[in-house]
Amino acid sequence: MFKIVRKEELAEDIKLMEIDAPLIAKKAKPGQFIIFRSHDKGERIPLTIADFDRKRGTITIVFQEVGKTTEELGTFDEGDSILDFVGPLGKPSDHDRKEEGKVICIAGGVGTAVIFTELRNIKEHGNYTITIQGSRCKSLLFWTDRMKHFSDEYIITTDDGSLGIKGFVSQPLEDILKKQAESIAYILAIGPVPMMAACVKVAKNYNVKAYVSLNTIMVDGTGMCGSCRITVGDKSMFACVDGPEFDGWYVDWKELAQRNNRYLPAEKQSLERYRELVKGKNR
Numbered sequence: 001m002f003k004i005v006r007k008e009e010l011a012e013d014i015k016l017m018e019i020d021a022p023l024i025a026k027k028a029k030p031g032q033f034i035i036f037r038s039h040d041k042g043e044r045i046p047l048t049i050a051d052f053d054r055k056r057g058t059i060t061i062v063f064q065e066v067g068k069t070t071e072e073l074g075t076f077d078e079g080d081s082i083l084d085f086v087g088p089l090g091k092p093s094d095h096d097r098k099e100e101g102k103v104i105c106i107a108g109g110v111g112t113a114v115i116f117t118e119l120r121n122i123k124e125h126g127n128y129t130i131t132i133q134g135s136r137c138k139s140l141l142f143w144t145d146r147m148k149h150f151s152d153e154y155i156i157t158t159d160d161g162s163l164g165i166k167g168f169v170s171q172p173l174e175d176i177l178k179k180q181a182e183s184i185a186y187i188l189a190i191g192p193v194p195m196m197a198a199c200v201k202v203a204k205n206y207n208v209k210a211y212v213s214l215n216t217i218m219v220d221g222t223g224m225c226g227s228c229r230i231t232v233g234d235k236s237m238f239a240c241v242d243g244p245e246f247d248g249w250y251v252d253w254k255e256l257a258q259r260n261n262r263y264l265p266a267e268k269q270s271l272e273r274y275r276e277l278v279k280g281k282n283r
Contacts, residue, residue, distance in 0.1 A: 027088050047062075049088060067270070089222070103129055135159070144156065231251075
């Protein structure tokens with residue numbers, strides 16, 4: 001059992017939990033993830049490690065309540081325990097090993113939690129960082145101070161214009177690349193699949209490398225089940241053991257979207273049944 005030592009609401013339906021997991025914290029690196037199961041009848045889902053504290057022996061996760069499992073996890077409080085918490089899984093990011101120049105980090109939605117440790121390491125290793133953080137609206141933005149702290153240039157976008165530039169993160173990205181594409185070492189984009197695909201398309205138009213982190217549907221997280229299979233270039237790969245970070249130029253984005261959407265009807269039904277059960281218990 002893994003105890004929740006801290007819980008915080010970061011934004012609307014977005015929660016942070018700090019989990020007591022010393023063995024995982026000892027080995028965790030930026031870019032890796034965990035797979036958790038709340039209880040013995042729960043499903044296994046992956047969440048990227050948002051932060052880790054080796055001294056405290058804790059792992060921080062951030063999640064948005066978008067389905068049955070994340071909505072149920074959101075009801076857990078400090079002092080409660082999660083049954084299974086496995087990690088660190090996946091390959092760590094290799095973009096924190098040397099000074100490479102100017103790097104653009106693009107965070108979309110909850111992708112902010114995923115990219116934060118990578119942004120911090122990129123900056124601490126001597127790179128000039130340009131950060132673009134986007135969300136649907138102001139109320140869904142979080143960790144803006146953290147992101148700004150590790151950024152030489154910092155831009156916010158919101159779909160509705162409630163804060164920063166009105167529009168998508170790909171718009172300021174194109175504005176930057178129009179002026180200085182030749183000086184950008186690479187782009188790291190993390191967020192919803194359509195957002196990452198759009199950023200990669202812009203980057204490719206300006207011949208700038210773009211890396212992405214793919215949080216696909218997973219079951220075991222060790223390459224056995226094949227649920228997270230993706231096509232990168234001419235190869236079939238697994239996001240859990242070959243990733244989760246990939247060269248975005250070569251990801252088959254259409255196939256990825258189709259595979260991620262294949263369980264949407266079942267996920268909707270599961271959430272509806274869970275809410276009905278909760279409603280019945282509260283009567």
